[in-house]
Amino acid sequence: MGASLSKVETEVLIVGAGPAGSAAAALLATYGVSTIMLNKYGGVSNTPRAHITNQRAVEVFRDLGLEAELLQRATPQHLMGEHVYATSLAGRELGRLRTWYTHPHFKAEHDLASPSPVCDVPQDILEPILVNAAASRGSSVRFNTELLSFEQDDDGVSAHVRDRLSGHEYDIRCQYMIGADGANSLVMKQLGLPLEGQMGLGGSINVVFEADLTRFCAHRPGDMYWFVQPGVGMGGNGIGVLRMVKPWTRWVGVWGYDVNAGKPQLDHADGERIAHQLIGDDSVPVRVESVSTWTVNDVYATDNMQGRVICVGDAVHRHPPMNGLGSNTSIQDSYNLCWKLLLVLRGKASRALLDTYRDERVPVGRQVVKRANKSIGLMPPIFAALQLPTTPDENSMQVVLDALDAPTPAAGERRRAFDTALQATIMCFNTHGVELNQHYDSPAVAGDGTPEPAAPRDEEVYYHATTRPGRHMPHIWVTRDQQRVSTFDLCGKGQFTLLVGVRGGAWREAARRATQRFGVPVRVHSIGRGCDYEDSYNDYRTQSEVEEDGAILVRPDHMVGWRAVDGSGDPGAALEAALARILGLGEEQNGDGEPGASAQGVVSV
CATH class of the missing domain: 3.30.9.10 (D-Amino Acid Oxidase, subunit A, domain 2)
Structure with missing residues (x-):
């Protein structure tokens, strides 16, 4: 064992196999990123601890193709x-x-x-679903393996770990490390990241x-x-x-x-x-x-990352179980982070994109901690x-x-x-x-130039569906071949999506150009009469907040990254500028840092 473990390398090392860590492993493995996930214990949680699984967390399972299994094992609403x-x-x-x-x-x-x-899935049922998905999709899951210390440099992170069964110690070299090791996080302690409360x-x-x-x-x-x-x-x-x-x-x-x-x-x-x-x-x-x-x-935590080490889950937000926000927020931390890691690792985005994880998730962590304690x-x-x-x-x-x-x-x-x-x-x-009004304000969101309107109702109590950049893409039922499909299912899967209307033909060429320039696929779905998807209930027209020649760019985590209310001006230039901002790239760069690299074509399903 000693010789075979003398030098271990991976793209991402995940420390901890709770909801945040196992979600990260499942997502990254699904995206084709090589990962090792450590769990210092011999198995997943052996008690039911967390249990409420809210809509936003179930959406992550849906995007992973695991929703049916989750709901089959859950207590229903x-x-x-x-x-x-x-x-x-x-x-x-x-x-x-x-x-x-x-x-x-x-x-x-x-x-x-x-x-x-929403459903009720005890943690000792939820964790195996994610861990099994991660392992079956290529993640190396190592139980009884404990992180002892780590060092990082400009090129990566070296983690020193111990096999708790044999006592053998060895190093794992990775490009990035995720600290998902809970409320007594060793990763947070070694980084010295600031905590309040x-x-x-x-x-x-x-x-x-x-x-x-x-x-x-x-x-x-x-x-x-x-x-x-x-x-x-x-x-x-x-x-x-x-x-x-x-x-x-x-x-x-x-x-x-x-x-x-x-x-x-x-x-x-x-x-x-x-x-x-x-x-x-x-x-x-x-x-x-x-x-x-x-x-x-x-x-x-008032900061959740340092260099190539990024912390998620209970490591960065620790609060009572009121409102059932713990494991849900932890899973969403990983959902926000993993598509960004994918693009940075593949050279399609700058490191600045990873910094937006801090901008977007630190405020969420603060909010859920304050809400849960206020509820007590x-x-x-x-x-x-x-x-x-x-x-x-x-x-x-x-x-x-x-x-x-x-x-x-x-x-x-x-x-x-x-x-x-x-x-x-x-x-x-x-x-x-x-749960659903999380509003991201970061460089990974390209605003549309319109002022933020006043919330129509209490935003802690009521969900406000809107396509404003930085918000959760609204769920709207559309149809194809007489079958209902959610707009949610048109997006995600680790890719950007452009939703357009009946008069949105120019956006297909714009998406093709953006895909070629940045090397990041931008798939296009048209919604309306005679389009890829029919707006059978007339809900997309009334809720999309854009004209028939407008467009909505949805990030891989189902958050609206940018929108064009109409097709005036140069759609191609507008989309490329928005995507360059989100990816953290200069105006003349593509994902490889050079102009004009070839890439996959636009996907239209």
Whole structure:
């Protein structure tokens, strides 16, 4: 083994095989980039940890050709949304919320926003899908292999690693390295990248267990049940959670501990006690799989890269699980980064394109950390409204509940306050705008010269579909051969796409010229009557925000890179200028740094 591993080389080394690292490996392998992915553990996550998989993350799986497998193994949206607030699963209900966009109002907006649905996929199911895809598409996946240190120079990165089974140490030479090694990232520490915020603000206990709770849940299906009980609970409040892993037989019970008292030593008996406390019926058979602890963090990186080393995922944004933004944001970090790495590695773009990963993703990391921690702050008002004592016991809880029922004006005020506080917690789950309104402002976006309009509604709550450069390309159903196709499916796959209308013929020649000049394929799809795709619902015409002779340039990550409202002027020159800006190239350069290199022709499907 020593001789064969004395010198190992690859284009990209990925440190960590969690959602961010495995997504990066799957994407780069799909794009034909040689990669090695290290996982210091012997396998993927063995606990369900992260679970909410939002539309934007499912879109990445769709682009990879993995959406069908993901959804087949997921709990679907219609079984996720009935969130019950109660004293225990078997105890008295205090109220309910329709979460994860299952309320008819939000469901309509959810369905209009994307061809892909939100779903619940535990991390121990999600990770193998990505890791298997990466390995089957050519990535070298090395388990039980730990990064010890690394050095970088102008030409690449040398990583010193150890095989944890044999103890053998060796070096891996790569052109770029991705640090996807989680909240205790060695890569971040060695780089010395700046972090803002605090770790360990609160302590929580996860109990993974099996129990048949069908009789408590099947009639009110949700992926989380919330319980107001005496004790520390989550975030110092007496809130316990039962999180569904598999309907309705596998669960994670969540309870809190006081971080100031130190990390508790827990065994399976403690786990069974916590599970029965949350269920509210200790006659239910429970089989505990594992008991672990985690802390609430409020930390984000103000820089996520240095030279040829780039960090993604929990390494650069560390926050509580509220809103389900963790693994989703991590996957999207890699989606933003990998097409840029492809073009830089192939000499089609300058290193400046990689720098836009910092410009585009640092603000997103900051936003999701602040949103998740703000959401935790929505729980204490529930206790304030109930007027629970600081250290309640079983008797005080009953007194509070009796007072809540009293037919008096004072009790009426308390009921109104409690109901208002409970309803406000919808922002712990429904933040559609945070998920889909990511607005990139960087040199990898070529503006169209128009001012940014005021948002019509709260951009954290509601998705605002627009083709403005820097925004997520809207999902619009078009048809071909009588079959519905999403505009999302016309784009992606590691390539640029130009969407044009009925009078957009000049853009085909413009795309051909740009492809020849830069060596970067720009495929063209026309949409409208008699075009490649029919605008059967008239939605593209009304939502594209461009004229029939205009064009929308969509980046490989489905973000709008540039648009021309109409075809006036010189379409070829306009498209080439936009593409040169995005690729970080001078006006007279192509992807190889020389004028006039030949390239693949325009793709029209």
